[in-house]
Amino acid sequence: MLESSTVSLFTSYQPLLFSLAYRMLGSVQDAEDIVQEVYITMNEKSVQNVQNVKAYLCKIVTNRCIDELKSARKKRETYVGPWLPEPIVNEKLESDPANKYVMKESISTAYLLLLEQLSETERAVFLLREVLQYNYEDIADAVGKTSANCRQIFLRAKNALGAHPEYHKRPSEKAVTITEQFVSAITSGDVSTLLRLLAVDAKLLSDGGGKTKAALLPILGAERIARFCMGVMSKTTQKITYTLQQVNGGPGMLIYMDGRLYGVISFNVQNEQIQDLYFIVNPEKLVHVKQVQR
Known part of the structure; x- marks a missing residue:
C-alpha cells in the first residue's frame, strides 16, 4: 500500500502527468494507463528521497510516451481513414484551479494534430519547455540528450509549428x-x-x-x-x-x-x-x- 503522504503527492501531480501524456499521445485511455503505471512505480519505489519529484515523475511519463509513440507509429500506418486525437469534453482537469492552465493552453484538436508532425523526442522536448516551462537541464535528463541539444530541438520544433495559425490561436x-x-x-x-x-x-x-x-x-x-x-x-x-x-x-x-x-x-x-x-x-x-x- 502507498503511504498517505505518497498518495497525496501522486494526487497532486496526477492532473499534470495526465496532461503531458495526453498531449504526447492524443489518447485519453493511453494517457490514463501511463499515469496508472506511474502510480504503480511509486508503490514499488519510494520517492520520498527524490530531490525533484515533479521532474522525476514527468521523466517517467515522457519515456513511457516516447515508447508508446514508437509503437503507435506502425499502427497509424494501417489506420482506416484520417486519425484524430480522442476528444476531451468539458476540460477534464478544470475542477482543480491549480491545474487549469495545464488544460486551457494548447489542447485544441488542430494543435494536437500539429504535434503529429514532430518526432517523439521533438514532441517531448517541445511540450516540456513550451507548456510546462522546464529548464533545459531537466528536459535533457528526461529525454537523454544534452541541454544544448534540447535547446536546438525546441527551437526547431517551435519554428516548425510557429508557421501555423493554430499554434497561436486561442478560442474566442x-x-x-x-x-x-x-x-x-x-x-x-x-x-x-x-x-x-x-x-x-x-x-x-x-x-x-x-x-x-x-x-x-x-x-x-x-x-x-x-x-x-x-x-x-x-x-x-x-x-x-x-x-x-x-x-x-x-x-x-x-x-x-x-x-x-x-x-x-x-x-x-x-x-x-x-x-x-x-x-x-x-x-x-x-x-x-x-x-x-x-
Missing part, C-alpha cells in the same frame, strides 16, 4: 457564436448560412477508424462540406439530437442518434470562419466521453 467568444450558428444552419437546412460560415477552403476530417461508417478521405471545400452535412441529415432515419459542449478547450458539439452518443465534433475557427471540422465517430474514442456524460 466569437468562435462559440459561429459554432452555434453553424449548428442552427444544419438543423434548419440553411445552406446559404452554412456556406457563409465555412471558409472557402475549409476541411472536414472524419475519424471512424474502420469501426463505423465515415469519410475515408478529407472533405475539402465549403460546398462539399455543406453537401456532406445536409446529406447526413437527410439520409438518417434516426432521431438526431445534439448538445453544445467545450471540446478540447474550444467550441464543439456532441451528436446523439436515438439518444445514444454517435459522435463528437470540434471546430477550428480562423478569421471568423470555420476552417476545420473534426468529426470523431470511432466508438473506441468515445468510450470515456460516454462515461463523463453519465
Whole structure:
C-alpha cells in the first residue's frame, strides 16, 4: 500500500502527468494507463528521497510516451481513414484551479494534430519547455540528450509549428457564436448560412477508424462540406439530437442518434470562419466521453 503522504503527492501531480501524456499521445485511455503505471512505480519505489519529484515523475511519463509513440507509429500506418486525437469534453482537469492552465493552453484538436508532425523526442522536448516551462537541464535528463541539444530541438520544433495559425490561436467568444450558428444552419437546412460560415477552403476530417461508417478521405471545400452535412441529415432515419459542449478547450458539439452518443465534433475557427471540422465517430474514442456524460 502507498503511504498517505505518497498518495497525496501522486494526487497532486496526477492532473499534470495526465496532461503531458495526453498531449504526447492524443489518447485519453493511453494517457490514463501511463499515469496508472506511474502510480504503480511509486508503490514499488519510494520517492520520498527524490530531490525533484515533479521532474522525476514527468521523466517517467515522457519515456513511457516516447515508447508508446514508437509503437503507435506502425499502427497509424494501417489506420482506416484520417486519425484524430480522442476528444476531451468539458476540460477534464478544470475542477482543480491549480491545474487549469495545464488544460486551457494548447489542447485544441488542430494543435494536437500539429504535434503529429514532430518526432517523439521533438514532441517531448517541445511540450516540456513550451507548456510546462522546464529548464533545459531537466528536459535533457528526461529525454537523454544534452541541454544544448534540447535547446536546438525546441527551437526547431517551435519554428516548425510557429508557421501555423493554430499554434497561436486561442478560442474566442466569437468562435462559440459561429459554432452555434453553424449548428442552427444544419438543423434548419440553411445552406446559404452554412456556406457563409465555412471558409472557402475549409476541411472536414472524419475519424471512424474502420469501426463505423465515415469519410475515408478529407472533405475539402465549403460546398462539399455543406453537401456532406445536409446529406447526413437527410439520409438518417434516426432521431438526431445534439448538445453544445467545450471540446478540447474550444467550441464543439456532441451528436446523439436515438439518444445514444454517435459522435463528437470540434471546430477550428480562423478569421471568423470555420476552417476545420473534426468529426470523431470511432466508438473506441468515445468510450470515456460516454462515461463523463453519465
